[in-house]
Amino acid sequence: MEFFMDVSPKWWIKARTNEEFLKQYVYEKFEKDYYPRIILQGREKIDLDTSGIPIKEKILDNLKCGNFGYEFLPEDENIKESYSISNGNVQFHPRRKKINSRLLIKLRL
Numbered sequence: 338m339e340f341f342m343d344v345s346p347k348w349w350i351k352a353r354t355n356e357e358f359l360k361q362y363v364y365e366k367f368e369k370d371y372y373p374r375i376i377l378q379g380r381e382k383i384d385l386d387t388s389g390i391p392i393k394e395k396i397l398d399n400l401k402c403g404n405f406g407y408e409f410l411p412e413d414e415n416i417k418e419s420y421s422i423s424n425g426n427v428q429f430h431p432r433r434k435k436i437n438s439r440l441l442i443k444l445r446l
Contacts, residue, residue, distance in 0.1 A: 338383075338396070338446060340376040341410075341439045342366060349409050349438060359407065363442060364400040395446050405444035412438045 342363065344352075352359040376383045376396075385393055399405055420429050 338376050338378045339441060339443050341441055343437045344409075344440050346412060346438050349411075349440075353409070360400070360403040360405075363405070363407070363440070364397070367400055368397055392446075396444065399444045399446065405442055407443070408441040410439045410441055 352362065374385050376385065383392065420427055422428075
């Protein structure tokens with residue numbers, strides 16, 4: 338199973354050198370905030386709101402024991418272009434879209 342958690346680069350600088358802090362944070366965030374609501378298992382999406390409590394309990398057990406992998410995905414900035422046509426002329430309008438830093442959590446049930 339995989340899911341993402343939004344984190345700040347400042348948080349990652351602190352957490353990357355303290356794996357115990359990182360794993361405790363992920364466990365507490367998931368337990369208290371019930372975050373995220375949708376988890377990927379292969380190509381299948383599991384909605385924790387509709388799947389019931391048992392799957393959340395299994396995930397919490399793994400998170401509590403620290404039985405999960407993680408990968409930091411840094412902040413990214415994509416440039417997307419849109420265009421408009423006016424009087425037969427094409428005008429390009431680049432837009433920047435910022436994607437927050439995220440932590441990819443991977444675990445097996």
